Amino acid sequence: MTPISYSRATSVAEAGRLADGAGARLLGGGTNLVDLMRKGVERPSRLVDVSGLSDAIELARSGSLVIGAAARNSAVAAHPLVRQRYPMLARAILAGASAQIRNMATVGGNLMQRTRCLYFADVAGSRCNKREPGSGCDAVGGFNRYHAVLGTSPACIAAHPSDMCVALAALDARVQVSGPGGDRMIPLVDFHRLPGDRPDRDTVLDPGEVIVAVELPASPFAGRSAYRKVRDRSSYAFALVSVAAGLTMREGRIEEVAIAFGGIAPKPWRASRAEAVLRGGPAAGAAFAAAADAELADAAPLAGNAFKLALTRRTLEAVLSELTGGSL
């Protein structure tokens, strides 16, 4: 670990000021950043602690729920408004990590957490374009069981690991950020980037920008929504595939629907193609299968993760079948 300086920001403006410039990193709960510093993946010279910024969870006049970036993951999952109005978010958060980590992890940190690609984490022994652009990718021909099948590029196949963000993607969340250029609101589905030839940039956040809050618009899905995570052990494992879905029904047909996938793409993957197939259609097995087909049409599986196609398909179909009231 390299020597660092540490300071606590008391306001968003101060955080932005302190974090401006190379070598600075914002510190939330530290559950990801500190690990990466120990491994030498991150080598900041300055840490700016933003865990003291707003952690409020409040209804805005617009009806949106606004969650401060410093809110702890466990606090969000336990909040009555979240549980009533966005149960899929509570479930997604509780499906992630461990109780101890959720108690530390912040919403801002969760959005910004980095991939779990084993080669990304191995500074001493592996090549990684995300860590060191242009150095090469050892994951393509190596262990890629946890890697992406959608949205990858020749440079990078890493998957985004968050559970929380998958639910946020399905819920049309927006990320409120503040920076040198002023404040802006970024739809969550546009917040994370696809790797292309710049896999080192996970998000569209500019240097010096700070996440202030996440906003959830009122959701019609509280009654029929689910988060299903498929993993290698019962808890404390990242998703191989996860599905966040919510829908409304009208006269036996699917009216509104929102679906997002985790574990299979470089970003929380809003499945708009699948939604388009389903919207207004019958709640029937054939439609579910067609929806999965549409979404996975461009998938580019590898030796270690090809099973994710079938797994995604089956999990989606099971979730839709459950949400529309049918059995398997």
Added chain:
Amino acid sequence: MSKTQNAIISSVRTVMGWVPAQWLPGGTPDPLIERRAAIGRQASRLDGPLKVAGEARFAAEVAMDRLCYAALVHSPVTRGRITRLDTGAAETAPGVILVMTHRTMPRIGTLPLIGITDLSAVGNSSIPIMLDAEIRYNGQVVAAVVAETQEQADHAASLIEIDYAIDAARTRFQDARPDARTPASLLMDKNHVSIGNAERELKRAPHRVDNMYRTPAQNHNAIELHAVTAAWEGDSLVLHDATQMIAPSAAALAKLFGLKREQVRVLSPFVGGGFGGKGLWDHQIVAIAAARLAGRPLRLMLSREGVYRMIGGRSPSEQRVAIGADAEGRFTALLHTGYSVMPPYGACPEPYTLGTRALYGARSFEIMQRHLDLDIVPNTFMRAPGEAIGSFAVESAIDELAHAMGVDPIALRLRNLPERHPISGAPFSQHALGQAYAEGAKRFGWDRRHAEPGTVREGEWRIGMGCATGSFPYARMPGANVRITLRGDGTAVIACSAQEMGMGTATVQAQHAADRLGLPLEAISVELGDSALPAAPMAGGSSQTASIAGAIAAAATKLAGELLRLAGNDSPIAGLRAGEVQLVEEGIASIADPTRRESYRSILARAAREAIAVTAAGSAPLEFLKFAMHSSSAIFCELRVSAVTGEVRVDRLLGSFDCGTILNPKTAASQFRGGMIMGLGLALMEETLFDERSGRIMNPSLADYHIPAHLDVPEIDVIWTGIPDPRSPLGARGIGEIGITGVAAAVANAVFNATGKRIRDLPITLDKLL
């Protein structure tokens, strides 16, 4: 090991066959088998309160004046040579005391490999430790930085620059096959066993199975990281270590550093889990050498990644198991062959066929292992080396045969239980696997199992049951010494250098000593964990309890002699000889006439002695060369497999054990359960991701290397026959390792029963079930 060793051991076994049993230790059953008071009672661990209160001091917690800290640098290259080494920046970094590399490492020899040559032969690797520029495996230690604080050492270690010339490395399991070696022996057994013509019998058999089974590499993950605090006091060395081989390490280190035995003291009162991984590796030696150079006491605790890089684990294996059976299901052929990794500089074979030699009878046998040579950190023993993965292959194969024949898998097993050891012909000392199965099956509700796979469903879940046999051999080690100090106040202290790794060694031996000496449990205290105490063997092979018990028994006999001498002529016991007395009710009494007795207090008071102390060694462990001595178990599993995702969730696990006398139900149940949980990991998730392109371990952390989380562990029911083994001290056999054996097969067999899919490749991850 060698052909000579084979010859020696087999001739001793032959001679043993002629020697009447009563001439042997264990020839007449230990009287304590009948006379138990504290033994067999539930007792909480003596070390429990200390650990709960955080007062048990582990190797990385010993406070010392002027302590400095070390960090290691590992090679990211698998084979090659260091061509440039720049330690300048590290040396001038804040707090740095020194940087040690192969240029400055004191010249020492190499360790004798683990073996039976002598008790100091405990090395896991014969590779020179930081003595040259050669790189022989990925993760090898190439430099150590010593600094005032751990953080300074860690930081400076990251500043060391090293260039390597890279050579081609052997890292692929399949590519190494053509050069496989066939060792003459596996530990104490001959490797190749060929009885009859098994291939021909197999071809002829009306029923047969013949398949390949694969198990992955695994790493040690004891909760306590490997750690040492090393202090030189003049020319003497004090080493606080996390080790399961205290006295043998002290002896080996004395040799390595050119010291006398008395000049090395190894202390290890508590160990946070060993499982075979806490032996003598490079880190202790580097720490000792660096402490010498620094002229200060030094602490080195490996990171979790460091443990993966430089402490070996379980070898991967590829095993062929073929079984032929006649129309009644009697085995006519049993073949078990395969490959595992063991580089020539390593010491520990993965003896996955040993269990196969003892469990079932067959008309013909063909058993042989081959070793592959890869450039890796030498693999070592890991809980039930051999049996853990060998039982997966054999017990899966039997389940496959039972299914093919349409018979109950338990019935098929019981039909093939042998009368005598199937290979050596030696009589079993005690063996009640049939009873373990019967009792286990009843309690588990085996009769509710549907033989037809894939027929029980609950929503999306397919439900199945499976069972399998586990087994582990009995062992007692030579060279176990114990000192008993009997005090005038009627208390006694048992002391030896044995290791307390959390399994309850001190607790159980206190119970034993209480009964052996006829004292209440509260009167006994036990001192362990210090090489200055009478030497005990390492904790391994589930042998420590029997080894120490044998020594306590010998010391108690000697104590009786001392007491008789001390009692003199004015005592009711005057004139009796050692064989005519027993130690009971806080004193010594005639066996023939129990009214002739005198209490310890009275004898010591009359002799004006505050205490008497005797030290004795356990008798030579010849019993297991004459008898076939094996523990066994019947493991039952019920689980569910999602028809949607292939996820496996284990609902129930039951172990029914036949392991001799159970000395303490509480500590025993905990050993069994712990082993079974590790078995769940073996079955469902544990796997070292060894990148065969680079020879590098890619998941060196507990986030990426999966072991069962709490939610993966169901209710585990544990029962035992409790039948004493008439040939062992206390009637007990070891219980530390058997828990893991059989579990992976029971799970795989239950998965088959649930889904109709046979998985022969561990771990059973969901993608294999889609």
